[in-house]
Amino acid sequence: MRLGRVNLTLSDRRGLLSLGGESPLSWRERFIRFPWSLFLLLVILASVGFVILYSAVGGEDNIRLLFRQMARFGVGLVIMLVLGLMGGEKIYRRYAYLFYGITLALLIAVFFAGTIGMGARRWLSIGGFLLQPSELMKVALIMALARYYHDRSATMRLGSEDLAIPLVMIAVPAAFIMKQPDLGTAIMVIAVGAVIMVVAGLSWQLIVGAITVFGASFPLAWNLLHDYQRRRITTLFFPEQDPLGAGYHIIQSKIAIGSGGVTGKGFMGGSQSHLDFLPERHTDFIFSVLAEEWGFLGGMALLLLYGLIIFRTLIIATQANDRYGVLVSVGMTSLFAFQVLVNIGMVIGLLPVVGIPLPFVSYGGSSLLTLMMAMGFSAHISLYSKHHGRSV
């Protein structure tokens, strides 16, 4: 049993929790190699987020919401440090399938026994804690796919089964998440999976072929839909058709952002944000608050901050020592980047409103903790990067 080996290594004094034959990194080395610049960028981002959140929740009156978010971030930082610093060589790769399997089981359990909230069945109540398996699945899928391609590429070139099997690995959880329904997370899972498949080294013919088949099936599926289903999709993409319903959020959000102008209305000065015009203003639509109060300059500054973080995590991917490391870190990077793109895209009216929070800024715990896990895994890759000659 592998669990037995875990117990065995717990008593290994040279490297707590580390596994594998080669000599583990010393704590000193781990601290030196830890990507502190990424850590710092995240702390800055979260701090900016707190300022925006303070305004979005309405200031002093709801300060407890801010404190709660700060506490969550604190927990998140611990998770990142633990995952990044304490993981030994190859350990995450070894347990990737197990992690994926358990998460998938939880996801299926949600389907049958989940807690319903806000019109969707997303949560699983385990010992008083509400667990959202779809969030865990984002990370688990990245690790499982990375493990798959890592194992395959060691022996042979990638073939068409290397397209098919990962597609199944992606499609099954995506289908369950879609069913909850949580369209945003499902799209996120699929998009991140697709990035890993591209970077894994599938031949371009296969990729183009897959895209072609996928694209060709769209008109077919469209014809099979009922009228009301089509209508639901068209309002998703053309919210202006329904200005008092689905379109309302996006119209108000655009007014808030546009009225911010170049320099914004100042901290706590956003009329749209503070007069309840803006729905979900401390969660999914928090970017509108920033853009209204800090203007174009504030918005661009936040984009720049996100860009730096993405750039920093992408660097980790380029420096990863093996295929698993590359794929995991690019997966985590794209998970983070896609959430930023989709959230801001929907808030500024470029993408349909699907319910994706803005990383490290939106109020809420699930997404934050997932991203902190992702950052932790990325940091772990960084510890064992090429320069250090270690395999993860």
Next chain:
Amino acid sequence: MLDDEHERFQVDAQRRLWLIGGGLLGGFSILGGRLFYLQVMKGGEYRNLAENNRISLQPISAPRGRIFDRNGQILVDNRPDFRLAVTPELAGDFLGLIDRLQPIINLSEGQRNAIFKRLHKQRSFLPLQIKSHLTWEEVSRIEAQIHTFPGVTIQVQSIRDYPQGVSAAHLLGYIGEVNERDEQIFPAIHFRSGDSVGKSGMERQYEKELRGREGVREMEVNATGRQIRELRKGPPRPGQDLKLTIDLGLQQAAEAALAGQSGAVVALDPRNGRVLAMASQPSYDPNQFIRGFSSEEWKTLISDPDRPLGNKAIQGQYPPGSTFKMVVALAAMAEGKMDDKEHFYCPGHIIREKHKFYCWRRAGHGQVGLVQALAQSCDVFFYKLAEKVGIDAIERQARRLGLGDVTNIGMAGEGAGLVPSRSWKRAIQGIVWYPGETLITAIGQGYLLATPLQMANMIAAIANGGTVYRPTLVDWAEDELPEVLQWGRINESHLALVKKGLEEVVHGRAGTAKRSKSEWVRTAGKTGTSQVVRHKRKESGMIIKSDNDRHKDHALYVSYAPASPTEEAQLALAVVIEHGGHGSSAAAPVAKKLIDYYFAPPGERDTGSKPDEVGESELDAVG
């Protein structure tokens, strides 16, 4: 081999990674570009939108002007109306709450359904109106246990109140919700949907003065319409109060005298044309237009053959009957066709062109002069006089006394009456005027029509020496001169003779209104009976009485008082009782009651119904 493979992957992966990175950069560039578009290029436009978003202009209704009688008695008032409203958001269990309120407010099934329908249309933090026009008992019962009714409020709203009820209802009119026609009639007023507007009577005539100008409150609101705070307030300008020339006591005396009958009374001040009373019966309660009718009540009201909604004083047009005889007499004297010595013999009828023209008195009046002919209302005298005078002179004299044209008193729907002439008949019927038609015109029948207001104005002109004033209802200012329609151009001696005849009507031994002498003042008058249907007669000339009450003649009486050579007349009035029978028995007693009321020394007045001295107590706003 493995290293080669790994090396190859490394190179390939680097390429693909930067491809992904490039894609992400592209995505971020699009976001940045979009932000630039929204905030820098379209910023001003959205800033405007944002401003509109947060300011909601709310009207503050202006209190509508009140209406008083000449003595300051209130005729039309505003009063608070108590309404029960529930804020569904605060109520929690809305259905349960309504069920618990049910024993107090007794909603009908229909009302409940209407409430539930509105419940789903309205935002749940806005109060939903459950019931209006709460009684005091309902208000106090709800207030007593208001803490057990979450979300329940009693709202107070100003509504129109007609404290005199059915009294002067036609004159005052009522208000209702504005419709398209109203908007065309008052192009200068900017109505909003749901606004109230005068629908008839004074309420409509003086809409512009009464309504005032609504104020506006600029409220900062959030996206759902919830009010945050007041930004600015433009106070409303209250409507102007209106003081009428009506004397409420006289008005109510008139209504009491008419009670149970269908008819109208108009009382004027002959010195200036001011309307002292204008009553039309049966009447209606204008408060019902504010409360709302049930379909049953409405059906009853509009299908009543006595037309309670119509103002008979200005809309009712009746043949003036014998009251017209004074016109014929004046015409004859003005034409020089008669002097005070003129006498005719009345055998009870005359025959012209094979037609018998009867006097009302079969036996005839014998030899009569003008005074007796007026006093006893001899028909044959006026047949013969009319033959001498001719229709043209009669028509001229009638118009000189204000008949045949609207007075423009300032109320919608006023009837013009009708004074026939040769040219009129040719134009309308295309045939010539027959001499016989002159005869029946002379006794106020045939084509002739006049409204009670015109008849009152006619007798007022006779009382004041011949001046026809435009009747007015509004007491504007002390120094405002009355408007004159016809200056007095009646020879004084002619007038004196007619007046003598009119006095004999009341005070002569054979006068037709001798039983209606006033206790307090000497009066003059003229009875009239106007035919509704052509009477069937026996060979002997006796009228065969119809059994149908609706075929009974209208009873008329015009009068003025005091009738004295030294004193100016202060009151002129016309009474019409539809299907009342004879003027002497049905209409003259009504006039007597009014005159008695008006001239009785203080303390001796018997109005039949006392004016409401207390009025509506001022209600403190509750809740």
